[in-house]
Amino acid sequence: xxxxxxxxxxxxxxxxxxxxxxxxxxxxxxxxxxxxxxxxxxxxxxxxxxxxxxxxxxxxxxxxxxxxxxxxxxxxxxxxxxxxxxxxxxxxxxxxxxxxxxxxxxxxxxxxxxxxxxxxxxxxxxxxxxxxxxxxxxxxxxxxxxxxxxxxxxxxxxxxxxxxxxxxxxxxxxxxxxxxxxxxxxxxxxxxxxxxxxxxxxxxxxxxxxxxxxxxxxxxxxxxxxxxxxxxxxxxxxxxxxxxxxxxxxxxxxxxxxxxxxxxxxxxxxxxxxxxxxxxxxxxxxxxxxxxxxxxxxxxxxxxxxxxxxxxxxxxxxxxxxxxxxxxxxxxxxxxxxxxxxxxxxxxxxxxxxxxxxxxxxxxxxxxxxxxxxxxxxxxx
Amino acid sequence: xxxxxxxxxxxxxxxxxxxxxxxxxxxxxxxxxxxxxxxxxxxxxxxxxxxxxxxxxxxxxxxxxxxxxxxxxxxxxxxxxxxxxxxxxxxxxxxxxxxxxxxxxxxxxxxxxxxxxxxxxxxxxxxxxxxxxxxxxxxxxxxxxxxxxxxxxxxxxxxxxxxxxxxxxxxxxxxxxxxxxxxxxxxxxxxxxxxxxxxxxxxxxxxxxxxxxxxxxxxxxxxxxxxxxxxxxxxxxxxxxxxxxxxxxxxxxxxxxxxxxxx
Numbered sequence: 157x158x159x160x161x162x163x164x165x166x167x168x169x170x171x172x173x174x175x176x177x178x179x180x181x182x183x184x185x186x187x188x189x190x191x192x193x194x195x196x197x198x199x200x201x202x203x204x205x206x207x208x209x210x211x212x213x214x215x216x217x218x219x220x221x222x223x224x225x226x227x228x229x230x231x232x233x234x235x236x237x238x239x240x241x242x243x244x245x246x247x248x249x250x251x252x253x254x255x256x257x258x259x260x261x262x263x264x265x266x267x268x269x270x271x272x273x274x275x276x277x278x279x280x281x282x283x284x285x286x287x288x289x290x291x292x293x294x295x296x297x298x299x300x301x302x303x304x305x306x307x308x309x310x311x312x313x314x315x316x317x318x319x320x321x322x323x324x325x326x327x328x329x330x331x332x333x334x335x336x337x338x339x340x341x342x343x344x345x346x347x348x349x350x351x352x353x354x355x356x357x358x359x360x361x362x363x364x365x366x367x368x369x370x371x372x373x374x375x376x377x378x379x380x381x382x383x384x385x386x387x388x389x390x391x392x393x394x395x396x397x398x399x400x401x402x403x404x405x406x407x408x409x410x411x412x413x414x415x416x417x418x419x420x421x422x423x424x425x426x427x428x429x430x431x432x433x434x435x436x437x438x439x440x441x442x443x444x445x446x447x448x449x450x451x452x453x454x455x456x457x458x459x460x461x462x463x464x465x466x467x468x469x470x471x472x473x474x475x476x477x478x479x480x481x482x483x484x485x486x487x488x489x490x491x492x493x494x495x496x497x498x499x500x501x502x503x504x505x506x507x508x509x510x511x512x513x514x515x516x517x518x519x520x521x522x523x524x525x526x527x528x529x530x531x532x533x534x535x536x537x
Numbered sequence: 538x539x540x541x542x543x544x545x546x547x548x549x550x551x552x553x554x555x556x557x558x559x560x561x562x563x564x565x566x567x568x569x570x571x572x573x574x575x576x577x578x579x580x581x582x583x584x585x586x587x588x589x590x591x592x593x594x595x596x597x598x599x600x601x602x603x604x605x606x607x608x609x610x611x612x613x614x615x616x617x618x619x620x621x622x623x624x625x626x627x628x629x630x631x632x633x634x635x636x637x638x639x640x641x642x643x644x645x646x647x648x649x650x651x652x653x654x655x656x657x658x659x660x661x662x663x664x665x666x667x668x669x670x671x672x673x674x675x676x677x678x679x680x681x682x683x684x685x686x687x688x689x690x691x692x693x694x695x696x697x698x699x700x701x702x703x704x705x706x707x708x709x710x711x712x713x714x715x716x717x718x719x720x721x722x723x724x725x726x727x728x729x730x731x732x733x734x735x736x737x738x739x740x741x742x743x744x745x746x747x748x749x750x751x752x753x754x755x756x757x758x759x760x761x762x763x764x765x766x767x768x769x770x771x772x773x774x775x776x777x778x779x780x781x782x783x784x785x786x787x788x789x790x791x792x793x794x795x796x797x798x799x800x
Contacts, residue, residue, distance in 0.1 A: 163607075164732055
């Protein structure tokens with residue numbers, strides 16, 4: 157078993173680590189406080205090639221593997237989750253479907269804009285009554301005169317309402333097949349008539365990322381905007397979610413690591429009863445436990461990424477990784493706040509933001525309960 | 538113009554530095570990285586190339602070190618160098634500064650550079666001297682602590698950081714220049730450059746390839762020997778004056794300072 161990263165993986169990880177510390181860290185608190193989308197950072201990430209890591213070189217992507225992508229997501233989240241999810245959602249949810257199933261024309265139209273981050277892509281699956289239970293999708297798309305006419309609503313969609321949002325790939329019911337709903341994916345560009353983005357949500361965390369409800373009212377897009385084959389929508393988004401879980405799991409590891417970094421540095425500085433609190437067993441136990449869990453989880457995330465890169469089945473590992481890293485992030489950020497004491501409860505210290513940012517990781521891209529369902533099914537239950 | 542940038546692989550800044558008591562050398566196991574000071578030298582070379590005041594034909598990253606040092610070269614070419622040169626040979630192990638400078642100079646002779654750039658110090662040995670040693674062997678002028686560099690008419694106008702302010706000097710090429718970290722803000726390597734790093738030419742040379750005399754390098758060829766390594770003496774704890782009566786405290790502080798002729 158080879159636990160070494162390749163030169164490229166290591167170099168990119170170090171680069172993103174430097175970038176996150178030098179360019180993201182100084183502005184993260186303000187972006188969160190003012191709920192401002194990180195346009196400038198997206199531009200910088202685009203020029204570094206971080207907005208299209210796993211996509212082919214010919215379309216302006218990095219041509220790198222999933223593990224490289226996971227390393228980049230982890231290092232960004234170690235400093236700020238909003239910036240990380242902006243990049244991760246754009247990559248694994250927004251751009252990935254077009255890369256995987258787009259026609260040559262769709263790829264030529266979109267990938268050269270999406271890979272360098274000039275435009276952002278998003279993925280519209282979740283509805284008021286459907287998310288992981290996509291069979292309950294209510295949004296419809298009907299073919300009329302060579303156009304899809306889309307009606308319905310999506311919610312909790314990342315990256316759809318920024319000044320640089322380019323398109324959203326949505327799931328819609330396009331008919332019935334054998335008494336079951338036929339679900340297809342359709343690319344809807346921003347600016348399409350009848351497509352509106354609602355006001356951003358007031359969230360617990362991820363404040364600098366763009367999350368909105370979307371409304372489609374007789375929205376018309378050309379027939380050619382169908383992504384892949386008609387009726388493949390269910391299969392396609394299941395695959396997208398599988399891959400997306402690796403990114404979200406990498407966020408869990410990164411956030412836990414970021415919380416641990418802050419906790420250790422604070423504990424060594426803060427003195428009580430005549431010594432740094434890092435010398436107290438109670439604090440040491442927290443730090444030791446979290447660090448051990450981070451190392452174990454990190455290996456699982458990397459393994460899921462490596463399985464995907466090898467073309468092996470990775471659904472089980474990705475779901476396991478997502479399940480344990482989300483919980484770990486919640487626990488690690490809570491302990492980091494605890495170690496900071498009162499200072500952890502005020503926003504001057506990053507752990508306060510980390511704590512608010514953590515909870516979504518047990519919810520987004522399939523709740524813990526859905527991960528358990530995926531895992532149990534794979535185990536034959 | 539051909540620019541050679543001297544680079545070095547050093548233990549990552551995050552790694553706790555430790556001396557191996559047996560070899561009396563720095564323990565270089567663990568994560569390693571390109572010496573951060575050298576990234577300023579590469580950036581300076583890139584800015585000369587992109588600035589357009591001189592025609593820079595190529596930038597060559599040059600290092601001496603074990604096999605693993607190839608990683609530092611990969612980073613150097615990802616940062617913009619066109620190709621790299623790796624001097625590696627068991628015979629070089631244990632070379633001191635003078636021996637290393639000699640070996641690097643022999644390696645550089647084979648390239649005939651117009652300009653040699655390097656970082657002002659390495660993040661591990663921190664000798665600040667290798668540039669001067671290399672320059673001496675190459676019979677080139679040596680400039681250190683350079684924080685600004687402008688090229689025009691085959692000459693470079695440089696600003697050197699001095700104790701107070703800076704000196705402005707002009708130098709004709711070829712020259713060896715070590716740059717301070719205030720000279721520029723190194724760029725990040727892009728993912729594209731990282732993925733392309735291994736496609737850039739890398740030449741590996743042994744001591745024999747570049748005519749290095751074996752008895753002038755390595756532990757045996759080094760004229761210095763480390764006899765002992767000790768940590769610096771611990772700082773004596775200061776005198777703490779408890780503030781019970783402020784007037785009295787002030788008097789005590791004044792008396793303490795007066796005793797040492799500080800006021």
